[in-house]
Amino acid sequence: MVTPQTQQTSPSPLDIIVIGAGLSGLSTAISCALAGHNVVILEAAKELAEIGAGLQITPNASKIFQQFGVYDELEATAAEPSFLQVRRFCDGKILSRTDDFNGDMRRKYGAPFWDLHRVDVQRALADRARQLGAELRLGARIADVDFDGPLVKLENGEKITADLVVGADGLWSKCRERFLAMKGQSDSPLPTGDLAYRIVLKLDEVDDPVLREWISKPSCQFWIGPGAHVVAYSLRDGYMFNIVLLVPDNLPANVARQPGSLDEMRQLFSSWDPVLNRFLDQVKTAVDKWKLMHRPELDSWVSEKSNFVFVGDACHPMLPYLAQGANSSIEDGAVLGNVLAALDAKSQLPQALSLYEQLRKKRSEAIVRETFAQRKDFHMVNGMEQQARDELMLSQLGTQITTRFPSRWQCPEVQPWLYGYDAQKETEAALREAPLGRARQARSVDECRR
């Protein structure tokens, strides 16, 4: 079980504008509010969208939910997979299986692996941010950022200043566009070559007893095949089932999302495991196709005047093949707030943001690279390389995996650095080595809640 954390607060409160109320922006808002700063979140959407599908929250982020004070609420709605399994696409042959996966995660990393509905996470974080005093302004679309001020210009002409602006506006980030333009540069989201179909089924709409068993007993299932893979897991304590089909991108270049044809989707998987096809039989309406995009690495995440910083997909979008986009965005928010809790004076902001970048940039970019490596290992075409992969996986079946493993979800080399990351401990250790200022006051999370 995760132990209760103490929360430091800065004696020098900053006015912070967070642009975007996605998971990175909301995490930043909570963490900065807990650190004693004044936070305004500017979100373009008129309401926090009730759309979304499943979200795998790994121990590196579920641990942070304890610090944020949303752990108990989310635990009530989570599905915790009792095993994780990787199957061959065509016949469903099990290539790898980790039993007691949930127990293994809690034992190794001191926090759970949860499968959650994205809406539940977003709602819990937004409520918590407001409860801590953050102001959430909806329908507030940013048109420009002036990095001298910093000054944020809204589309309605309104101008707002702050001590610090946080760019949390996602893959299509306006902040990133303006940040690069200031340096005479530009970039745009790049296709990864893959797209995703995202499906959510409800237990009470499924009659097939075999499928009902799959849904109501949470597990995490993969099927891997040539150029494609599928991940499926339960949500909402086994009352919902999330299926993501990851296939080659055939959307037009300028289209990021489009309703897909049911026939096309079924055709793509017609030769796959009959159980998967029984799940796809349950899908009655067209499912959206989402182009999976990424972006080049940025030279820096912090503005020259140290009054602007990036978090989340705006600075490190990735393939969802390790389910780390949101998890690493939550880490960003937590680390930024933890560092800013140590601020004794505004003059320390450059040092604080530099420490944040040092703690976050290398790790996030390593995760991005690992997501592409996971694609390579999951999407191998049939042939000698694929046979060697399958033999390696089968050689570890029923035993403790002891070798570098094609599924990073279970790999003894990758899993520890991915899931074992502790945002609070990392920041504390870095601050011990390079303190920003003198001793600070500490208060418990319970005090912050009051």
Ligand SMILES: Cc1cc2nc3c(=O)[nH]c(=O)nc-3n(C[C@H](O)[C@H](O)[C@H](O)COP(=O)(O)OP(=O)(O)OC[C@H]3O[C@@H](n4cnc5c(N)ncnc54)[C@H](O)[C@@H]3O)c2cc1C
């Ligand atoms: C198929 C798929 C499955 C995934 N599964 C997982 C998973 O299981 N686990 C996981 O960790 N990650 C997963 N991810 C990745 C994850 O969803 C993202 O990495 C994460 O949500 C990024 O959060 P963000 O807050 O940085 O960006 P976003 O969620 O994109 O939020 C950005 C916000 O900024 C707002 N905004 C944009 N422009 C402006 C503007 N000009 N002014 C004001 N506001 C603005 C937007 O409206 C939005 O609310 C998945 C992604 C995909 C595509």
